[in-house]
Amino acid sequence: MTKMFKREDFNIVTESPHQTEPSPSSFSRKNETSAASGGKLLKVVAVSFGLLCVLQVSLNVSLRLGYFTRSISESEAQVALLCESNNNVTKERDDLEKTYNNLLIRTRQLESSHENLMREKEQMYKSLLKAQGWVHNGSSLYYISSVKKSWQKSRDDCWDRGADLMIIDNRAEQDFVETYQKRMWIGLSDAKTEGVWKWVDGSLLQDSSSWCPNEPNNGSGKEDCGEYIPSKDCWNDHNCFHLNFWICEKKKA
Ligand SMILES: [Ca+2]
Numbered sequence: 001m002t003k004m005f006k007r008e009d010f011n012i013v014t015e016s017p018h019q020t021e022p023s024p025s026s027f028s029r030k031n032e033t034s035a036a037s038g039g040k041l042l043k044v045v046a047v048s049f050g051l052l053c054v055l056q057v058s059l060n061v062s063l064r065l066g067y068f069t070r071s072i073s074e075s076e077a078q079v080a081l082l083c084e085s086n087n088n089v090t091k092e093r094d095d096l097e098k099t100y101n102n103l104l105i106r107t108r109q110l111e112s113s114h115e116n117l118m119r120e121k122e123q124m125y126k127s128l129l130k131a132q133g134w135v136h137n138g139s140s141l142y143y144i145s146s147v148k149k150s151w152q153k154s155r156d157d158c159w160d161r162g163a164d165l166m167i168i169d170n171r172a173e174q175d176f177v178e179t180y181q182k183r184m185w186i187g188l189s190d191a192k193t194e195g196v197w198k199w200v201d202g203s204l205l206q207d208s209s210s211w212c213p214n215e216p217n218n219g220s221g222k223e224d225c226g227e228y229i230p231s232k233d234c235w236n237d238h239n240c241f242h243l244n245f246w247i248c249e250k251k252k253a
């Protein structure tokens with residue numbers, strides 16, 4: 001047969017044999033006290049946990065605030081550095097602009113001075129050439145002698161002046177020569193090959209229309225040098241040892 005145990009049986013066994021059996025009311029108080037202690041403990045734990053949470057949040061906020069404060073300070077410092085750098089760059093740019101403008105003014109002054117000097121040089125050059133007997137016409141300079149010499153001596157004189165006897169290239173040059181009304185040696189000769197007239201630069205005479213009528217006639221078989229005849233405004237072959245005025249020509253520098 002199975003014995004059925006009641007709650008009271010257990011309570012009796014666990015108590016000392018000398019202890020009086022607790023009354024049902026005291027047992028109930030004991031349970032209430034134990035429950036109250038557990039509730040307090042739970043409250044303490046809950047409050048502690050809550051405090052810990054608040055503490056954690058405060059700590060997090062403090063840490064974040066510290067971090068952001070440092071970041072802001074660092075950013076402000078960087079901004080200050082950038083501003084200072086920008087100010088320096090701006091000042092350098094302003095200084096460079098000022099220097100550039102000064103150089104521009106100086107360059108214009110030098111250009112103006114250079115142009116004045118070039119004009120003065122040109123004037124001095126013209127004055128010097130005029131003093132040396134040179135005349136400017138077109139793209140050439142001409143020297144007309146005031147004494148008479150043979151054709152070769154005349155040419156030597158032109159060489160000494162950095163020129164040569166005149167080569168008449170066109171009508172304008174012939175007209176220029178005509179204004180002097182002098183019988184003058186020009187740079188034309190057939191001394192190397194009779195009848196083959198060449199200019200002093202070695203070029204062959206192309207246009208024979210300026211010879212005087214019936215010239216060149218190689219008179220007496222000894223006329224190998226060309227001269228300008230002002231009275232007829234044409235050319236004649238003449239004895240190279242005859243004394244004549246002469247005209248030199250050189251290109252403008
Ligand atoms: Ca010429």
Ligand SMILES: [Ca+2]
Nearest residue numbers: 190218223224
């Ligand atoms: Ca001849």
Ligand SMILES: [Ca+2]
Nearest residue numbers: 217218223237
């Ligand atoms: Ca002749």
